[in-house]
Amino acid sequence: AGQARRLAFQPGSATTSSVDSPLPVPVLAVDQYGNVAAGSPAMDVEVRLTGTQVGGAGRLSLSNGEGTASVTSQRPQTVELSFLDTYNTNLDVSATRALTFSVGAATKVAMAVPASTNVGSPVSVDLTSLDQYGNEVPSSASITVRVTGAATVSNSGIATLSGGRASIVLRSTKA
Structure with missing residues (x-):
């Protein structure tokens, strides 16, 4: 794989959960062909989330081109995950993902x-x-x-x- 150019989401990763469970979102630093840039130096990006009563925003560290954001929501809703290049990685951080949370089990x-x-x-x-x-x-x-x-x-x-x-x-x- 070549040099990391952009952030992407792992294909096939889950996009739905209930409010009872955190939703792991695998994030990849990929080259111009979409291959994981495994030889990339460790880097940080900022995870941004829309929605109310959500958790998991903030710094995400990637090592060997991979990292996992853990997103939670206390309300059934669709949350949009996006990135901000706060730490000057110079990667294309335009990727977004919609995550859907449903109600939890009756307690x-x-x-x-x-x-x-x-x-x-x-x-x-x-x-x-x-x-x-x-x-x-x-x-x-x-x-x-x-x-x-x-x-x-x-x-x-x-x-x-x-x-x-x-x-x-x-x-x-x-x-």
Whole structure:
């Protein structure tokens, strides 16, 4: 391989992940023919990312023409990875890659309960399935809601989520 001319992404590398997992992005310094410039001296480039609540931007070191950026996102979104030649490598750093993050696995259920109600009156409680970062997860799982004290819950407390949401009715039997 010849002298490194530009940055490129390893062909066939993954471009999708969930918010639960970092996405490794192999980056290559290649010659004019697209071959990895394995004999290149160690160099640094700056990784730039678009999107909200993303991680992995900053300095990326390449050794023997190879390096790996590790990109994370706490939100389901498409993140664009690009480079900046902050460290004066004189490489063509115009390559970009779109990375897509989906919601993570459901880890909790949020309950939306009215602030107050009258004894004996039914109260609708909205349930929403969430991942570790609070993103809605379109789950169809069945969950059991248990209440303690002087209250009853509809359907024996079993709520089946549809698109990650369900409602259940509570009734207080004592003030």
